[in-house]
Amino acid sequence: MTGPLLEARHVTKRYGAMTALSDLSMTIDAERPAITAVVGESGSGKTTLARIILGLTPPSAGTVFYRGQDMARLSGTQKRAFRRDVQAVFQDPYEVYNPFYRVDHVLTTPVKKFGLASSRAEARTMIEGALRAVGLRPEEILGRFPHQLSGGQRQRIMVARAVLMKPKLIVADEPVSMVDASLRATILGSLRKLTDEMGISIIYITHDLATAYQVSDNILVMYRACIAEAGEVERVVKHPQHPYTQLLISSIPKVSIARDWLDDEGEQKLAAIPSPDGCRFLERCPVAMARCAASLPPLYRTEAHRAAACYQYADSPELPAGTLNEVLVTGQEHVGA
Amino acid sequence: MSAILAVPILQVRGLRVEFAHPLGAVHAVDDVSFTLEANERLGLAGESGSGKSTMALAILRMIKPPGRIVGGRVTLDGVELSALDHEGMRRLRLAGIAMVPQGSMNSLNPVMRIKAQLADAFRDHGVQLSSADLDARIAELLSTVGLRAEVANLYPHELSGGMKQRACIAIAICLRPKVIIADEPTSALDVVVQRQVMETLARVQRALGCAIILVGHDMGLMAQFVDRLGVMYAGRLVEVAPIGEIITRPRHPYTQALISSLPSLEARGTMQGIPGLAPLLRDLPPGCAFHPRCARAEARCRAEKPAVRDLGPGQQAACHFA
Numbered sequence: 001m002t003g004p005l006l007e008a009r010h011v012t013k014r015y016g017a018m019t020a021l022s023d024l025s026m027t028i029d030a031e032r033p034a035i036t037a038v039v040g041e042s043g044s045g046k047t048t049l050a051r052i053i054l055g056l057t058p059p060s061a062g063t064v065f066y067r068g069q070d071m072a073r074l075s076g077t078q079k080r081a082f083r084r085d086v087q088a089v090f091q092d093p094y095e096v097y098n099p100f101y102r103v104d105h106v107l108t109t110p111v112k113k114f115g116l117a118s119s120r121a122e123a124r125t126m127i128e129g130a131l132r133a134v135g136l137r138p139e140e141i142l143g144r145f146p147h148q149l150s151g152g153q154r155q156r157i158m159v160a161r162a163v164l165m166k167p168k169l170i171v172a173d174e175p176v177s178m179v180d181a182s183l184r185a186t187i188l189g190s191l192r193k194l195t196d197e198m199g200i201s202i203i204y205i206t207h208d209l210a211t212a213y214q215v216s217d218n219i220l221v222m223y224r225a226c227i228a229e230a231g232e233v234e235r236v237v238k239h240p241q242h243p244y245t246q247l248l249i250s251s252i253p254k255v256s257i258a259r260d261w262l263d264d265e266g267e268q269k270l271a272a273i274p275s276p277d278g279c280r281f282l283e284r285c286p287v288a289m290a291r292c293a294a295s296l297p298p299l300y301r302t303e304a305h306r307a308a309a310c311y312q313y314a315d316s317p318e319l320p321a322g323t324l325n326e327v328l329v330t331g332q333e334h335v336g337a
Numbered sequence: 338m339s340a341i342l343a344v345p346i347l348q349v350r351g352l353r354v355e356f357a358h359p360l361g362a363v364h365a366v367d368d369v370s371f372t373l374e375a376n377e378r379l380g381l382a383g384e385s386g387s388g389k390s391t392m393a394l395a396i397l398r399m400i401k402p403p404g405r406i407v408g409g410r411v412t413l414d415g416v417e418l419s420a421l422d423h424e425g426m427r428r429l430r431l432a433g434i435a436m437v438p439q440g441s442m443n444s445l446n447p448v449m450r451i452k453a454q455l456a457d458a459f460r461d462h463g464v465q466l467s468s469a470d471l472d473a474r475i476a477e478l479l480s481t482v483g484l485r486a487e488v489a490n491l492y493p494h495e496l497s498g499g500m501k502q503r504a505c506i507a508i509a510i511c512l513r514p515k516v517i518i519a520d521e522p523t524s525a526l527d528v529v530v531q532r533q534v535m536e537t538l539a540r541v542q543r544a545l546g547c548a549i550i551l552v553g554h555d556m557g558l559m560a561q562f563v564d565r566l567g568v569m570y571a572g573r574l575v576e577v578a579p580i581g582e583i584i585t586r587p588r589h590p591y592t593q594a595l596i597s598s599l600p601s602l603e604a605r606g607t608m609q610g611i612p613g614l615a616p617l618l619r620d621l622p623p624g625c626a627f628h629p630r631c632a633r634a635e636a637r638c639r640a641e642k643p644a645v646r647d648l649g650p651g652q653q654a655a656c657h658f659a
């Protein structure tokens with residue numbers, strides 16, 4: 001098999017009349033390891049994107065390729081290689097656990113299945129190491145049932161499992177949403193190490209923009225099934241170009257004694273129905289123009305390492321589909337940047 | 338005008354919860370005391386696994402075996418909850434103290450319309466309503482949480498995350514509680530929607546005149562929403578203080594470490610966790626449970642468990658040197 005580790009080409013997902021993900025193309029190249037954060041609106045298609053990349057949900061249109069081979073047509077051997085290469089850490093860890101098995105099960109099963117250890121003792125050592133890497137005490141965790149752990153403990157076991165597998169790509173959907181800031185730093189630090197030392201790529205889906213900024217090389221900002229903005233994390237976070245990214249960044253609650261976040265008298269702004277043809281952000285956009293209602297803006301390459309889907313940047317060249325990868329940086333480039 | 342006297346609505350004294358474990362009991366909540374005033378917003382933060390959710394459940398006496406409340410008193414508006422029988426306690430939930438549990442937006446029943454789930458909440462608490470009255474109450478509730486009346490006829494999967502979380506708040510407030518405990522209500526939502534949900538919660542609070550306990554990890558959210566913050570470590574409430582104090586002058590070394598580990602949006606590569614692991618709850622280090630990780634620990638810390646001391650108005654910490 002040849003080609004990049006994963007490639008999504010013109011991938012769309014519909015649920016009935018609702019489009020969860022709209023014509024997205026992206027490539028993950030195992031030779032160019034990086035952490036790419038995916039942030040954006042709740043319900044904008046982030047988990048859908050993750051599930052499609054993981055082969056858990058078939059796209060309604062478009063194709064995902066694993067090392068050049070259509071994911072829908074992998075042979076048994078290829079499927080096995082895929083399950084080794086690509087690991088998932090999910091948003092809601094409750095679903096992953098079987099309530100009748102001790103949590104040890106989710107760790108020992110992959111070790112056995114992929115023959116990661118040559119002896120029981122080695123397996124045990126590996127598992128304990130992975131648990132410590134995410135700030136858990138093996139003696140406290142092993143032997144327990146899922147309901148006997150706190151939310152954050154369950155989440156971290158899933159990260160430990162991904163660490164144990166040493167795959168090529170980890171797709172982590174809200175891996176630390178239930179843990180405190182200090183532990184987030186520890187866990188994300190161990191993920192960063194995987195990228196820097198073992199060349200593992202990571203897709204980090206999160207609502208926590210501060211940790212996304214801290215740990216990632218690139219960021220994709222999603223709004224209503226589309227990429228609103230993408231690029232090198234420093235540029236996007238410090239100087240957001242898309243009006244939605246600007247709204248998102250300015251909505252982060254700040255740890256300060258100045259309280260300006262809540263508008264106590266504010267009207268409850270309910271999300272409006274997206275316009276069928278125009279820009280999806282139209283009804284909330286403070287700088288909308290006439291043409292924004294007519295058609296969906298494509299991604300414009302506004303800088304070497306940035307693209308924004310907004311007509312304000314129509315003077316920049318359009319980013320050809322499937323070349324999003326060129327806008328993103330690798331972990332190495334970032335360290336040098 | 339004369340100063341308004343603070344009225345305690347909820348008092349928790351010496352609350353203790355243990356989970357039985359073959360190798361020794363897990364002290365998930367260890368001698369926790371605090372007071373919540375009417376209309377107050379109290380935040381509860383602290384390390385993952387430090388006992389926040391367990392404490393919230395213990396206040397409602399909803400701890401299930403092998404867990405057990407082994408000590409303490411909880412008083413709501415002058416009524417001691419341990420004196421209530423099973424039926425009294427059942428009625429108190431929702432009507433006295435309502436909980437929006439951790440992860441509740443994913444626990445809505447997927448095959449029931451929102452309307453039916455709200456109707457269930459009324460029925461479970463013995464509220465008899467004619468079908469017209471029920472519809473009116475549901476519409477009113479939904480509008481209180483900023484949802485259109487049509488949402489009543491939708492299934493959970495037809496709602497966005499923010500809408501689901503608002504539906505959970507609607508269920509929690511249907512009997513006009515005096516205290517709402519919300520366990521990480523917005524950690525699964527984007528910050529724009531987070532702000533809307535918190536505005537909803539603030540508005541609900543004004544409409545009901547209730548107090549709120551907000552459990553969560555997001556210090557930004559705490560800074561912007563709560564009046565006071567309690568910080569838990571290894572089952573104990575190690576510091577409680579007005580939020581401005583916690584942010585600018587945290588007194589307990591764990592709180593200090595927590596505040597300085599917050600990721601910045603200013604400079605990359607500045608994120609650092611607190612070194613070391615959380616202690617084993619069934620075998621806590623002697624003295625102060627934080628001592629193995631504390632930069633200021635001295636011999637006394639290894640020998641003597643620090644008591645909770647008053648440091649100022651509404652401010653306490655459990656550290657020998659705070």
Ligand SMILES: Nc1ncnc2c1ncn2[C@@H]1O[C@H](COP(=O)(O)OP(=O)(O)OP(=O)(O)O)[C@@H](O)[C@H]1O
Pocket residue numbers: 015019020040041042043044045046047048049494495496497498525526527
């Ligand atoms: N199995 C499904 N059936 C119907 N609709 C679905 C299904 N899965 C997702 N959706 C819808 O697709 C849209 C995108 O959902 P998705 O879970 O990908 O969003 P997300 O960006 O991950 O949101 P969040 O930040 O809340 O996790 C949402 O409107 C969601 O309700």
Ligand SMILES: Nc1ncnc2c1ncn2[C@@H]1O[C@H](COP(=O)(O)OP(=O)(O)OP(=O)(O)O)[C@@H](O)[C@H]1O
Pocket residue numbers: 147148149150151152153178179180356357363365383384385386387388389390391392402403404439618
């Ligand atoms: N049924 C149980 N049996 C044994 N131990 C339990 C049980 N339920 C919880 N615990 C333990 O009690 C401690 C407190 O758990 P709790 O869920 O209250 O933590 P938390 O502070 O809410 O954490 P998080 O922030 O991760 O949600 C944890 O160490 C957990 O492992």
Ligand code: SF4
Pocket residue numbers: 242243244279280281282285286287288289292297309310311312
């Ligand atoms: S394309 Fe138009 S409506 Fe959309 S974000 Fe840009 S300016 Fe606003």
Ligand code: SF4
Pocket residue numbers: 589590591625626627628629631632633634635638643655656657658659
């Ligand atoms: S009592 Fe000692 S070990 Fe504990 S927090 Fe205070 S200084 Fe640190």
Ligand SMILES: [Mg+2]
Pocket residue numbers: 046047048091173
């Ligand atoms: Mg999601």
Ligand SMILES: [Mg+2]
Pocket residue numbers: 150151389390391439520
């Ligand atoms: Mg909890």
